[in-house]
Amino acid sequence: MHTEPFDEKKDYAPTPFDRRHCEMAARLKEAGLRWFVHPGCFAWDPKGIYFILNMGIFARAMGGIEKVRRKLVWLPTWHQARLLCREYDIPDEAVAAIWSSSVPMGPGDELIALYELLLEKLYERSKGKP
Numbered sequence: 001m002h003t004e005p006f007d008e009k010k011d012y013a014p015t016p017f018d019r020r021h022c023e024m025a026a027r028l029k030e031a032g033l034r035w036f037v038h039p040g041c042f043a044w045d046p047k048g049i050y051f052i053l054n055m056g057i058f059a060r061a062m063g064g065i066e067k068v069r070r071k072l073v074w075l076p077t078w079h080q081a082r083l084l085c086r087e088y089d090i091p092d093e094a095v096a097a098i099w100s101s102s103v104p105m106g107p108g109d110e111l112i113a114l115y116e117l118l119l120e121k122l123y124e125r126s127k128g129k130p
Contacts, residue, residue, distance in 0.1 A: 045072050
C-alpha cells in the first residue's frame with residue numbers, strides 16, 4: 001500500500017492546529033498546564049506536530065517520558081480543552097459565550113478561544129486567585 005503525505009489544500013485535517021495553536025499551547029505550558037503524556041495526544045516542537053500513538057516507541061525515540069514532557073508542547077484537542085475547562089472550574093457559560101460572539105469564527109478559532117480561557121485561569125491561579 002502506497003501512502004501519500006497529508007496535503008492541506010485537499011485533505012481535511014483531523015484537528016485545526018496551526019502556528020497560532022502551537023504558540024498558545026506553548027504559553028499554556030509556560031503558565032503551568034500539566035501534561036500527562038499518553039497515547040492519543042498531539043504534541044509540537046519546531047520540527048513538527050506529532051500524534052502519540054504508541055507511548056513506548058515514542059518515548060524511546062524521544063529519550064524517555066520526562067524528555068517528551070520537557071521538549072514537546074502538548075496541543076490539547078477541542079475535547080481535551082473542554083475537559084480542562086471543567087477541571088479548572090471555567091463555567092460552562094464562559095465557554096458558551098465563545099459561540100454567542102457576533103464575530104464569525106473560522107476553523108480552529110473555537111479551540112484558540114478555549115486555550116485563552118484556560119490561559120486566563122492559569123494566570124489567575126498563579127496570582128493566588130481561586
